[in-house]
Amino acid sequence: xxxxxxxxxxxxxxxxxxxxxxxxxxxxxxxxxxxxxxxxxxxxxxxxxxxxxxxxxxxxxxxxxxxxxxxxxxxxxxxxxxxxxxxxxxxxxxxxxxxxxxxxxxxxxxxxxxxxxxxxxxxxxxxxxxxxxxxxxxxxxxxxxxxxxxxxxxxxxxxxxxxxxxxxxxxxxxxxxxxxxxxxxxxxxxxxxxxxxxxxxxxxxxxxxxxxxxxxxxxxxxxxxxxxxxxxxx
Numbered sequence: 001x002x003x004x005x006x007x008x009x010x011x012x013x014x015x016x017x018x019x020x021x022x023x024x025x026x027x028x029x030x031x032x033x034x035x036x037x038x039x040x041x042x043x044x045x046x047x048x049x050x051x052x053x054x055x056x057x058x059x060x061x062x063x064x065x066x067x068x069x070x071x072x073x074x075x076x077x078x079x080x081x082x083x084x085x086x087x088x089x090x091x092x093x094x095x096x097x098x099x100x101x102x103x104x105x106x107x108x109x110x111x112x113x114x115x116x117x118x119x120x121x122x123x124x125x126x127x128x129x130x131x132x133x134x135x136x137x138x139x140x141x142x143x144x145x146x147x148x149x150x151x152x153x154x155x156x157x158x159x160x161x162x163x164x165x166x167x168x169x170x171x172x173x174x175x176x177x178x179x180x181x182x183x184x185x186x187x188x189x190x191x192x193x194x195x196x197x198x199x200x201x202x203x204x205x206x207x208x209x210x211x212x213x214x215x216x217x218x219x220x221x222x223x224x225x226x227x228x229x230x231x232x233x234x
């Protein structure tokens with residue numbers, strides 16, 4: 001199976017995947033729709049691709065101008081393919097991406113000075129990511145956008161816990177940061193999420209992506225869409 005990068009500098013490039021790992025890369029039409037919604041927020045952003053699999057969401061982000069992308073995955077076979085995909089985009093893209101073997105629900109703190117050092121061939125969660133400078137501990141580079149794509153079965157087993165974890169990840173994002181939480185249709189509805197969040201739920205077949213922002217931080221287009229939906233309902 002192969003995937004293609006949809007747009008940007010690397011549009012049309014093919015990414016390899018691995019059969020039999022249970023990875024669920026977002027289909028091309030879904031990725032295209034999501035990146036159209038995000039628009040120019042991707043350009044210059046720091047992106048996390050969690051449960052990255054073979055890295056399609058992060059690679060698409062790099063193609064569309066993300067400044068840096070952190071890929072977090074635990075499966076060694078998937079990491080090998082992911083790293084090869086990143087290298088296939090060329091040195092410039094490779095310098096902007098880091099692959100970490102770690103728990104995607106709780107990514108390690110990343111500091112600016114450590115971003116390059118974390119590109120070691122077998123970087124993992126045991127790496128020293130708490131280095132200090134002469135002025136004290138460095139501040140974490142907060143992500144602007146997080147793609148969160150846990151296994152469907154994990155979310156279905158405990159939707160409430162998964163939703164709480166997604167909320168904690170949102171707390172780690174920069175100002176106006178967004179989490180794009182992918183799960184299977186029928187597991188969670190918009191009403192299940194905290195009332196103090198801005199939630200935009202989109203469905204494509206059996207795939208659902210909940211786009212989460214802190215209250216008041218969603219783009220104007222999201223509020224316009226909600227207003228139109230309310231008007232239709234009346």
